[in-house]
Each structure stands twice: as C-alpha cells, then as structure tokens.
Amino acid sequence: MNSRTADRIATGVFIAIAIIITAILAGLFFYIFVNGFKYISFDFLTTPSSNVRAGGGIRDQLFNSFYILFITMLITVPIGVGGGIYMAEYAKPGKVTDFIRTCIEVLSSLPSIVIGMFGLLVFVNTTGWGYTILGGALALTVFNLPTIVRTTEDAIRAVPRDLKEASLALGITHWHTIKTVILPAAFPSILTGAILAAGRVFGEAAALLFTAGLSTPRLDYANWNPFSDQSPLNIFRPAETLAVHIWSVNTQGLIPDVEAVSSGSAAVLVISVLIFNLAARWIGSMIHKRITATK
Amino acid sequence: MEKLLSAQERLLKSKRSRLGGEFRGKFFVILCAVIMISAAIAITIFLGTKGLQSFTKNGVSILEFLTSTKWNPTDKANPAYGVLPFIFGSFAVTFLAALIAAPLGIGGAIFMTEIAPSWGRKVLQPIVELLVGIPSVVYGFIGLTVLVPFIRENVGGLGFSLLSGMIVLAIMILPTITTIATDAMSSLPNHLREGSYALGATRWQTIRKVLVPAALPSLLTAIILGMARAFGEALAVQMVIGNVRDLPNSILDASATLTTIITLNMGHTTYGSVENNTLWSMGLILLIMSFAFILLIRYLSSRRKLR
Numbered sequence: 001m002n003s004r005t006a007d008r009i010a011t012g013v014f015i016a017i018a019i020i021i022t023a024i025l026a027g028l029f030f031y032i033f034v035n036g037f038k039y040i041s042f043d044f045l046t047t048p049s050s051n052v053r054a055g056g057g058i059r060d061q062l063f064n065s066f067y068i069l070f071i072t073m074l075i076t077v078p079i080g081v082g083g084g085i086y087m088a089e090y091a092k093p094g095k096v097t098d099f100i101r102t103c104i105e106v107l108s109s110l111p112s113i114v115i116g117m118f119g120l121l122v123f124v125n126t127t128g129w130g131y132t133i134l135g136g137a138l139a140l141t142v143f144n145l146p147t148i149v150r151t152t153e154d155a156i157r158a159v160p161r162d163l164k165e166a167s168l169a170l171g172i173t174h175w176h177t178i179k180t181v182i183l184p185a186a187f188p189s190i191l192t193g194a195i196l197a198a199g200r201v202f203g204e205a206a207a208l209l210f211t212a213g214l215s216t217p218r219l220d221y222a223n224w225n226p227f228s229d230q231s232p233l234n235i236f237r238p239a240e241t242l243a244v245h246i247w248s249v250n251t252q253g254l255i256p257d258v259e260a261v262s263s264g265s266a267a268v269l270v271i272s273v274l275i276f277n278l279a280a281r282w283i284g285s286m287i288h289k290r291i292t293a294t295k
Numbered sequence: 296m297e298k299l300l301s302a303q304e305r306l307l308k309s310k311r312s313r314l315g316g317e318f319r320g321k322f323f324v325i326l327c328a329v330i331m332i333s334a335a336i337a338i339t340i341f342l343g344t345k346g347l348q349s350f351t352k353n354g355v356s357i358l359e360f361l362t363s364t365k366w367n368p369t370d371k372a373n374p375a376y377g378v379l380p381f382i383f384g385s386f387a388v389t390f391l392a393a394l395i396a397a398p399l400g401i402g403g404a405i406f407m408t409e410i411a412p413s414w415g416r417k418v419l420q421p422i423v424e425l426l427v428g429i430p431s432v433v434y435g436f437i438g439l440t441v442l443v444p445f446i447r448e449n450v451g452g453l454g455f456s457l458l459s460g461m462i463v464l465a466i467m468i469l470p471t472i473t474t475i476a477t478d479a480m481s482s483l484p485n486h487l488r489e490g491s492y493a494l495g496a497t498r499w500q501t502i503r504k505v506l507v508p509a510a511l512p513s514l515l516t517a518i519i520l521g522m523a524r525a526f527g528e529a530l531a532v533q534m535v536i537g538n539v540r541d542l543p544n545s546i547l548d549a550s551a552t553l554t555t556i557i558t559l560n561m562g563h564t565t566y567g568s569v570e571n572n573t574l575w576s577m578g579l580i581l582l583i584m585s586f587a588f589i590l591l592i593r594y595l596s597s598r599r600k601l602r
Contacts, residue, residue: 003497010499014410017402018419021473024466025422028429031437082327090324100328102589103335109585110338111527113554117561117578118338121345125566142334149331173313175320203430206529206554210561246432247530250439259440266433273428 029270036267039260045268048219049245054257058265060216063232064133064239065272068212069202071137071235076144077194083145084152084190089178108146112206115142119211131238136212140201147200151193155186188291192284199276203269205243213238214248242269339582346579349376349572360576366540368570376573378553380542382580385552387457387543388532389525392464397518399465400472401507408480409502420477426470435531438463443535452547455537461546463531468521475520479513480506512595519595523588527581529554553577 047057083104091097119139129135159182167177183190216239219232226233240248246262246269249255349355355376363377403423407416438459447454487509491501507514537549538559557574564571 003500007497007499010502011410014402014406017399018406018411018415020399021403021419021426021469022422024469025426028437028466029425031441032433079327079330082324083331086324086328090321091328100332103332105589106335106339106586107331109523109589111529111554111581111585113527113529113557114342114578114581114585115338117557117575118342120561121341121575122337142338145331145334173317175317176313178320179316199428203428203432205430205432206558209530209558214562243430243432246436247534250436250534262436263440266436269430270428270433273430274425277424277428 032263032267032270035263036270039264040267044264049216049261050255052254054255054260056255056257056261058242058245058261058268060219060232061240061242061245061265062268063219064212064216065202065241065243067232068133068136068140068208068239068241069198071133072140072144072201073194073198075137075141076148076197079141080145080148081152081190083149084156085178085183087149087153088156089174089182104146104149107142108150110142112143112204113209115139116207116210118142119207123211129236131211131213131215132236133212133239134235136208136239136241137235139207139211140204143204143207144197144201147197148194151197152186152190155189155193156182158189159185185291188284188287191287192280195276195280195283199273199280202276203243203273205241205247208241208244209247212241212244214240214244214252216240242272342575342579342582345572345575346582347576349569349576353569353572355569355573355576360573364542368573374569376569378556378573378577378580380540381551381553381556381577383542384457384536384550385526385554387550388460388464388536388552389522391457391461391546392468392525393518393522395461395465396469396472396521400469400517400521401476401514403469403473404476404480405502405506407477409498409506416477419473423470423473426466427474431467431528431531432534434463434467435534438531438535446547450547453537453549455535455549457536457543457546457548457550459535460532460550460552463535464525464528467528467531468525471524472517472521475517476510476514479510479517482513483509512598516592516595519588519591523585526584526588527554529558533558553581557581 044057045062046059047055048059049061050056087097087100091100116139119135119142123132123135123138124130127135163181163185164177167181168174172180217237218230220230221232223231224233225231226235228234229237231237242265246265249258249261249265255261350357350360360376360378361382362379363375364379365375365377366380367373367375403419407419442459442462443454445454446452446456446459450458452458483506487505488501491505496504532552533555536551536555538551538555539549540551541548543550557577560570561574564574
C-alpha cells in the first residue's frame, strides 16, 4: 500500500471518528428530548412527587435543585474568588504555593462519591444534623471550589499587566488595586466560569445521595419562615434534588411510571444545564462588549 | 469640621483606612487559601482514619480484604470481606472504557487540529462541550433504558454487564479526553508540521511519525484524566452494571465496582457496623487511587517539561 492510499484511508478514519462523536451527541439529545418532551407539562413541573402512585411531578425536586445550587454558590463564590485572588496575586513561588496547588488538584480530582462520603462523615454524622440542604451544599462546595479558584486565577492572570501597574503607579495600594481595577476587568470571565460551574453542580447527584438525602418533607410554599420544618427555605431539612430523583426512581422506586418521570426529569435537567451554558456564553460576550466597547 | 482638618491629617486618615483595608483584604484571601488547604487535609484525615477502622477496630484482615473474592458481610456465622471482585470490576470498566474512548477522543482531536482545523473545530468543539454538560445520571438513565435492553436482545446476557458499564463510561469520558488532546495537539509548534511536509511526508505520516509522538505525554495525561474520572464515577455505572458480588467471566456478565457497592449499601447499613466500615475502606481505596492518578499525571508532565 503506498503512502498516498494510507493517507486517504487515515483521513477517512478521522472523518468517521468525527461523525461518530457527532452521532453520539445527536443520538443522546434526540433521545432525551423526544422522550422527555411528551411528559413535560405544567402539571409535571408543579405537582409534588409520589412514592407509590403514578402521576407524580417534580415540583419539590426542581425547587431543591435550584435552592441547593443557590446555597452552594453563596458559599463557594466568595471563598473560591478569594482563593483565586490569593493564587494569582499574593502567592509567591515556593513550597507553600506548591502545596496549595497540590491541595486544589486533590480536591478537583476527588470522585464525587468520595466527597459525598466525606460529607456524610462530617456534615451528617459528626455534626448530628442528619441529611440537610446545608450538608449537601457544603459537600458541593468541596466539589465546586477548585473550579471557581482556577477560573478566577486564570481570569486575573489574563488581565493586562499595564492596568495593574498603572494603578500601582498612581500610589493605590495592592488590595485597592485588586478591588477596583483587576476584579472588574476579570469579572466577565469569572462570571462565565461560575455559571458553567453552576451547570455542573446542578446535575451532580453522587455527592448528594448521602448528604442531602433521598427524601423531601411535605413542603408548604406559603411558609416563608426559614426555621419551620415545612418551609421550603429551611436549610436544615432533607432535600432530594432532580438528579438524585432520576437515580432513585430508577433504582429504588416503587412508582409504576418510572420511565415517564425519569424521562421528563432528564429532559428538564438537560435543558437547565443547556440554559446555564448558553447564559454563560451570552452574558460573557455581552459584558465583554460593554466593557471593551466593541460591536 | 471636615474642612478644618489639616491636609496632613486627612492624608494620614485615608492612609490608615487604606492600610486597614489592605490588611483585611490580605487576611480574607489568605483565609480562603487556608480553607482550601484544610478541606483537602480534612478529607484525607477523616476518610483515612474512618477507612482504616475496619482493619484496626473490627479486625478485618487487610490481606483478606484486598485479595479474597468472597464478599458476604451479612453472613452471621462466617462473614467474608473480600473486595477483590469490586476492585477488579473498577479497573476492568476503567480500562475498557479508556480503550474505546482514547482512540475516539484522540482521533476527534486530530480531526479538529489537523484534518479540518477551520470548520471541524467550530462544529466539534461545541458538541464536545455539550457532552460535558450532560449530567452523569442522565447517561446512566439512557444506558438503563436503551443500552441494557439493546445488549440483552442483540448481544446476549442480561444486559446489565461490564459491556454496558464500559460503553456508558466511554461516552462520559470522551469529552475529557477530546478536550485535553485537542489542547495538546494545537499547542504543538507549527514548524514540526512544516518540517515534516517539507520532507515530502503525507498528512498521515506527519501525524503518525511526528505529531503524535511529540504530543504523547499530553495525550497520555488526557487518557489518565479520563480514566480517573471513569474510576470514580458511581451512579451511571451503578445503574447499568448489575451489581453482583462475583468476578465476571466475560464482558457480558454482570459485575460491580467499588463505587457501585458503596452507593448501593451505604444508605441501608448501620453506621459503625463492620459492613459499613468496610464500605469506608473501599472509599479509602478510591481516595488512594485518585492520589495515584495525580502522581501519574505529575510524572507525565515532568517528562513533558524535560523535552
């Protein structure tokens, strides 16, 4: 076989691989949406789920997913951005910085089930809280923190040096420079990264199985007292999220319409993640345009 | 009164408040760094001590734990705590998944960087990003409703099998491998390509003899990161693999991995019991493996720097 034929064959193989990857995605999306859309209705989104009967919805699971995501981001973003600022601006090359980098690497490579076990050990058993939203959010914080730190660090490093030096030359202190010059310039990238991370957190289930639990108490959406047991806002109640719900109805559920509930939930989950991704791109480019005044 | 303060006093005051802010800011970011360090250390210590309890407190022999193929912790008279089948299952699905995903991922990367650098990347990049975005339970659910019946009817066996687990995992780690491999291929200096073409090599010869060897450490890193992800994945595998306690004889047999046994049993065993403690020991194995993957990646990246 001469080299030209070999080249043609190889090109054909690579094109085939690209087509396979595209086909996998197309197949997955087609399946998720075609099967899921017929079950999504206003009723499905607004009725509570049922443990034994058919026709349950996903109201509480959907709320729990967003609420846990919100609490997680509330904890993660300040710590992660702070850590990113430290790594980009304060950390000096040396043993300590290397060690912190190793720690971030360890945190980011931990399997989510291991993070879930850590959460079970510390936030559920040691604290004696039981399965709670807060425990779930803290476990997800461990899961999410490295992403935010890295995003922030990269975003800060991408800010042109001139900006920082000009500010320092004006006699402005280091922290004030970070606060008023560097962070605003890095903000679009940080925001984009945070929204993408939110999409990942939204679909996470393994870390929540043993921390936020597999059940939700009967919720009363008129009760806004965050300390009441029936209030959706109470952070010390168990909460099953949408992703966990898909897993639990498929593996331990007793309801007869497993297929319907999980197809619908999967579609809602994937649509939400898609919205997060699109929003991240859109907001990122919009802010970029506004700041750099390009069209 | 403000105006009556002398200029010097005003400057001093502002300097003082600035320095206060300076200190608070630095304190805050250092605190954040300390939180990250303590999280990593706390996880290691907590899971380490808890994972060793089954050996120190309950007297399970480490040797039996790692090498026996008998797993029967609920047997009152003669409980057996061998997790070898699950360790084997974990490694088997991980390697098999990498075996499928690595050629596809690296091939996709080469397609994006070498075959069709302009439009190929524009099409395939978003596709890969969308694949990353699909949550793992959704992969598991589709595996359970599509793949498992398909294998049961067309290939044989129960459908719940190593084969299903391996396919689901391969699709899950495909985007990881593709993304990193693409970065590796596109960061190769252009003179490598030009030099090779100038010698009259075809595109395939250039890819095979020049580009892939040059990018090899990064490509291996990509595969290992994918394998690390596959090794730790729990729910998607659990839904399709069947979860039996025996060693599988073929890839059509049902099997179990460390993660699936943990997910399955953690909820309904009593906290502090021997069975529960052995689950924590399995968690410790997962933790140690994730450290091992990090060391492997470090080793590869040090080789990359030497070049």
